[in-house]
Amino acid sequence: MADPTEGSFSEPETEIMRATYRALREHGYADLTIKRIAAEYGKSTAAVHYHYDTKDELLVAFLDYLLERFVDTIRDVETTDPHQRLDLLLDELIFAPEEHRDLAVAMLEMRAQAPYKGDFRERFRGNDEYVRYMIKAVINHGIDEGEFDDVDADHVTRGLMMIVDGARTRAVVLDEPGALETARQTAAEYVDAVLT
Amino acid sequence: MADPTEGSFSEPETEIMRATYRALREHGYADLTIKRIAAEYGKSTAAVHYHYDTKDELLVAFLDYLLERFVDTIRDVETTDPHQRLDLLLDELIFAPEEHRDLAVAMLEMRAQAPYKGDFRERFRGNDEYVRYMIKAVINHGIDEGEFDDVDADHVTRGLMMIVDGARTRAVVLDEPGALETARQTAAEYVDAVLT
Numbered sequence: 001m002a003d004p005t006e007g008s009f010s011e012p013e014t015e016i017m018r019a020t021y022r023a024l025r026e027h028g029y030a031d032l033t034i035k036r037i038a039a040e041y042g043k044s045t046a047a048v049h050y051h052y053d054t055k056d057e058l059l060v061a062f063l064d065y066l067l068e069r070f071v072d073t074i075r076d077v078e079t080t081d082p083h084q085r086l087d088l089l090l091d092e093l094i095f096a097p098e099e100h101r102d103l104a105v106a107m108l109e110m111r112a113q114a115p116y117k118g119d120f121r122e123r124f125r126g127n128d129e130y131v132r133y134m135i136k137a138v139i140n141h142g143i144d145e146g147e148f149d150d151v152d153a154d155h156v157t158r159g160l161m162m163i164v165d166g167a168r169t170r171a172v173v174l175d176e177p178g179a180l181e182t183a184r185q186t187a188a189e190y191v192d193a194v195l196t
Numbered sequence: 197m198a199d200p201t202e203g204s205f206s207e208p209e210t211e212i213m214r215a216t217y218r219a220l221r222e223h224g225y226a227d228l229t230i231k232r233i234a235a236e237y238g239k240s241t242a243a244v245h246y247h248y249d250t251k252d253e254l255l256v257a258f259l260d261y262l263l264e265r266f267v268d269t270i271r272d273v274e275t276t277d278p279h280q281r282l283d284l285l286l287d288e289l290i291f292a293p294e295e296h297r298d299l300a301v302a303m304l305e306m307r308a309q310a311p312y313k314g315d316f317r318e319r320f321r322g323n324d325e326y327v328r329y330m331i332k333a334v335i336n337h338g339i340d341e342g343e344f345d346d347v348d349a350d351h352v353t354r355g356l357m358m359i360v361d362g363a364r365t366r367a368v369v370l371d372e373p374g375a376l377e378t379a380r381q382t383a384a385e386y387v388d389a390v391l392t
Contacts, residue, residue, distance in 0.1 A: 028312070105311045111369045112308040115301045116224070125370050158375075159382035163355075165369075166362030173310045173361075174321050179354075186355035190382070193389030 009065060013051055016041055017065040020058065025102035029109035034058070056119060059110065063123040067130060070096075074134060082142030086191065089135060093164045094184045097171050108172045132157045139195065148195040156194050163187045205261060209247055212237055213261040216254065221298035225305035230254070252315060255306065259319040263326060266292075270330065278338030282387065285331060289360045290380045293367050304368045328353045335391070344391040352390055359383045 009017060019040035020032075027036055034055055038045040052058035070092065077088050097104035114121040135157045142148035167183030170176065205213060215236035216228075223232055230251055234241040248254035266288065273284050293300035310317040331353045338344035363379030366372065 105308075108308045111365065112301075112304045114369045115371070121369070121371065125372070128370060155378065155381070158378045159359075159385065162362035162366065162379050162382050163358045164362065165365045166358035166360065169307065169361045169365045170358065173307045173317070174324060175311070175317065176321070182351065182354045183358045185351070186358050186386070189355065189390060190386055194385060 008068070013061070016048060016051060016058070017062055020062050021103065024106040025100070029106045029113075032106075056117065060119050060123050063120075063127060067127045070131070071134075082138055082145055082147050085138045086135070086142070089138060090160065090164070090184065090187050090191075093131070094167050094180055094187065097168050098180050101171075104168060104172050108169065128161065132161060135160060142195070151194055159190060159194070160187055163190065203264065205264070209257070212244060212247060212254070213258055216258050217299065220302040221296070225302045225309075228302075252313065256315050256319050259316075259323060263323045266327070278334055278341055278343050281334045282331070282338070285334060286356065286360070286380065286383050286387075289327070290363050290376055290383065293364050294376050297367075300364060300368050304365065324357065328357060331356060338391065347390055355386060355390070356383055359386065
């Protein structure tokens, strides 16, 4: 997978990604077209196609873009304390959908397409792998510092991702108030139970 | 919500539900039509429409049908030991997608439509409520018997549903081997940590 810390988008590409973000939030995944993205971009569809041949290619780039933004957010976190860093990672992973519900709705639609679109699935897998890599690094750091028990960091990370993905799905499907807070609390209980 | 223990489907309706099951597994949600359901049913589309006016109405009934089947499976469990019953409930909830991957794929597509289709969302909510009711009953039974700690059964149930729904989503989106086993183990760790 591409290293999301490189900042791989040119200026026009970043503009197209921002336009895609707005178009997805407004129209949802099913009704998204290059025409609608171009309208948000303020240029012609040809100007979009100059950078991305197809809608699917553009959307795969959009998944990279979201991961880069997530990585940027995490990098800005100043603390090096393992417990605090893990808390902040989980906050970011679980509460992000709350601030951008329209995007979370569109993302679940895209995720549901993964079995039909191999390039989506590969990108979801790559991004998941990267996020797990970040969580695992924090857990291993905590183990080295003696702050966490000597656990199987990979297994605990996968357990936490179950809770994160369950929260995201339930927040979109059931739209129940408090779902994300419950998930965050469950993640905290799981961390307390297995890491300390 | 309707009581799923009543067995509310007539014989032709049950046949149509079975036909829907086969058609969903074969064509997926996006390409499902009444015509394809009728073909599996072995009768005309009019014969289907006699029972269900629209495809969405039929699919809402299908969600009820799946819940009834789940409730039947659980009722057949003979043990009354709370820990064993909870284990079996979680086995059923987490491992079912493995045996019916095509159905799990179609279900995630339907779940992703919940924000756009109020009747889907209401049924997903109702079914979720019923499953939580069953889990809560087992936890409260275990508390009464002194087998579980005196916890907030509602909160623990919601935590377990995060893990269940995370497992279902990840199994479909990432299609990773071992995802369901990991989820089952996470659920067991969570149960051990908070209930005992």
